[in-house]
Amino acid sequence: MVNYRYLGNSGLKISEITYGNWLTHGSQVENDVATACVRAALDAGITTFDTADVYANTVAEQVLGDALQGERRESLEIFTKVYWPTGPKGPNDVGLSRKHIMESINGSLSRLGTDYVDLYQAHRYDVETPLEETMQAFADVVRQGKALYIGVSEWSADQIRAGAALAKELGFQLISSQPQYSMLWRVIEDEVVPASKEVGVSQIVWSPMAQGVLSGKYLPGQAAPAGSRATDQKGGAQTISRFMSDETLTAVQNLKPVADELGLSMAQLAVAWVLQNDNVAAALVGASRPEQVAENVKASGVTIPAELLKQIDEALAGVVERDPAKTFEGMPKKRPA
Template structure:
C-alpha cells in the first residue's frame, strides 16, 4: 500500500503518490476507463487526488467528482487549482483577482460534488493582481470553510516567500508548491526548494516521469509508439517536445541497468527518484489504464542507495535541466 507523508509543515498527511487527471479525464480517457483508474488508485491506498478547473475546460473536475461521489469524503484529500480561464473566457475569467478566485472555488466545489477542497492552489503567479488581493481572497475561501489549506504551482522562490509572509499575517496555512520535477527537470532544487523549506511548504511534483520519457519507451532514432503522448495533438505532444531528442533519449536508456539492479521498472525508478528529495511530499501520477496505477504504486517506499543516485547523475550527465530561471519562464507575462 502507498505510504503517507506530511504535506509541508502542516498536520495533514497525503499519500506520497497523488492521482492526477491532467490530460486524461474529460479528454484522452473515456469516463468508464477514468473510473477504473481511480478505483485502481483507491485499491492501492492512494487517497490524494489532484485536478484543476482548467483541465479539459472543467470536465476533469466533473469526471473526478462523479467518480469519488460514493467515497467517504473525510478519507480523501482533494486538491484543485485556479488561474487559467474556463467557460466563456470573459474579461475577468482568468488570474487571481478576488472576483475570479471566489467565483472559481464555487464552480470547482459544484463540479467536485464536495463542500470543500483540502488544498486550493494558485495555478500560476498573477503579475496583474496585487498579491495582497490574492492572498486575502484565499484567506476568505479558507475562513468560509471551502478550503483547508492554500498552495501554489510554478511560483518562483521570491514569489513563495512573499506569499508566505502574507499568509502568516493573515493567519492561514500556506503549505504546498506544485512544480514540475523529475530526473531530467531539476530547476526547483537551487532556489524553490530552499524557499519552500524556509516557508514550510512541501512539493507535490508533477511529471515525475517527464511525460513518459523516463519510462524508456521512446527510443533514439525511432518514431514514437502509436497512441503515446508524443503523438497526442491535443496538447501532450507539445508538452513532451523538449525531451524528444536523441541526446536525451540515448541518456535515458542508460538508466535501464540501474532500474534492473533495484528490481524496478524505469517508471518506478523515476517516481522513486523524486521521492528521495526530503522536501517532496508527493509525486503526481496520471494514468490511462488501471494497470499503470498499480505498477506506479510500487515506487512508494523505495529507497535508492546513495551510490545508485550518483550513478543516475552520471548516466544522465549534462542533459539535466537545472536552471532556476526556467520557473520564471512558465509564469504568464504581465498583461497590463
C-alpha cells in the same frame, strides 16, 4: 500499498503517490476508464486526488467528482486549482483576482460534489493582481470552510516567500508548491526548494516521468510508439518535445541497469527518484489504464542507495536542466486571454 507524508508544515498527511487527472479525464480517456483508474487508485491506498478547473475546461473536475461519489469524504484529500481561463473565457474568467477566486471555488466545489477541498492552489502567479488581494481572497476561502489549506504552482522562490509571509499575517497556512520536477528537470533544486523549506512549504511534483520519456519507451532514432503522448496533437506532443532529442533519449536508456538492480521498471525508478528529495511530499501520476496505477504505486517506499543516485547523475550528465531561471521563463508575463 502507498506510504503517506505530511504536506508542508501542517498536520495534513497525503499519499506520496497522488493521483492527478491532467491530460486524461475529460479529454484523453473515456469516463468509464477514468472511473476505473480512480477505483484502482483507491484500491492501492491512494487517498489524494489532484485536479484543476482548467483541465478539459472544467470537465476533469466533474469526472473526478463523479468517480469519487460514495466514498467517505473525510478519508480523501481532494486538491484543485485556480488561475487559467475557464468557461466562456471572459475578461474576469482568468487570474487570481478576488472575483475570479471566489467564483471559481464555488464552481469547483459544485463540479467535484463536495463542500470543501483540502487544498486550493494558485495554478500560476498573477502578475496583474496585487498579491495582497489574492492572499486575502484565499484567506476568506479558508475562513468560509471552502478550502482547508492553500498552495501554489510554478511560483518562484521569492514569490513563495512573499505569499507565505502574507498568509501568516492573514492567519492561514501556505503549505505546498506544485512544480515540474524529474531526473531531467531539476530547476527547483537551487532556489525553490531552499525557500520552501524556510517557510514550511513542501512540493507536490508533476511530470516525475518527464511526460513519459523516463519510462524508456521512446528510443533514439525511432518513431514514437503509436498512441503515445509524443503522437498526441491535442497538446501532449508539445509538452513532451523538450525531452525528445536523441541525446536525451540515449542517456535515458542508460538508466535501465539502475532500475534492474532495484527490481523496478524505469517508470517506477523515475517516481521513486523524486521521492528521495526530502522536500517532496508527493509525486503526481496520471493513468489512462487502471493497471498503470498499480504499477506506479510500487515506487512508494523505495530507497535508492547513494551509489545508485550517483550512477543516475552520471548517466544523465549533459541532458539535465537545472537553471532556476526556467521557472521564470515558464511564467505567464500577462494574464492569458
